[in-house]
């Protein structure tokens with residue numbers, strides 16, 4: 001019998017546990033359709049805010065050993081422009097999770113209300129961008145500030161709310177606890193980690209912004225540790241994210257406690273085929289081990 005791969009994330013039904021991570025394919029509804037055809041269980045859009053932003057000057061991205069460093073500067077067309085695209089993206093027939101950011105709790109609330117109205121199936125709060133001042137990590141590193149954002153958004157919308165955390169904190173369990181207490185429906189762990197790289201010929205940092213976010217295989221063991229610690233602390237579902245490139249990586253996150261996983265940087269290495277490859281690999285693993293459902297392995301490393 002084929003094992004059951006269905007995942008229920010705060011009432012969001014996914015055909016399998018693989019999700020396109022935020023930031024990779026931007027805003028075009030047509031790319032989400034391709035991600036669906038490639039086999040993903042859901043998609044997350046690149047973060048959208050109330051006002052359009054140009055983003056940082058180039059270079060905004062550089063490939064390094066074991067990963068990718070980027071500081072895009074949250075370039076986006078603004079939520080009003082994006083609303084039309086969400087409506088088209090819904091044709092993808094898999095859940096569309098819309099990532100939002102804000103400079104204040106009120107901006108998060110306004111963006112959440114607008115994307116809910118446009119039909120977002122869930123909202124992911126980007127409380128963890130590593131290098132844009134006053135948004136992102138500056139919110140996600142302070143449990144009181146994060147709690148205010150989550151509480152206000154939760155009381156404004158009915159759509160499920162996922163909170164994406166930064167790994168750049170001393171104790172991620174305190175942040176996860178604050179998000180859960182404030183009503184988050186799930187936790188995405190983790191966003192990129194603050195990092196930099198310097199060109200030894202010129203002596204200058206390579207990214208125009210100097211500091212950026214590290215993703216890809218180098219981030220994976222940090223992210224697995226975060227998921228493991230969060231699983232021991234909260235009851236809401238955890239969505240694992242950080243360097244997942246193979247089915248083994250995906251299974252590792254699930255054993256640590258992730259109910260679903262997001263794939264981002266691996267698309268650069270493997271293309272959209274990575275969704276099918278990871279899903280098929282998870283299915284074979286469950287069959288080989290005699291599990292009937294993917295749910296059975298979530299958090300198993302804690303009981304062994």
Ligand code: DHB
Nearest residue numbers: 071072073074129192213
């Ligand atoms: C950007 C935002 C993020 O949340 C992240 O992890 C990396 C980069 C950005 O737009 O610069």
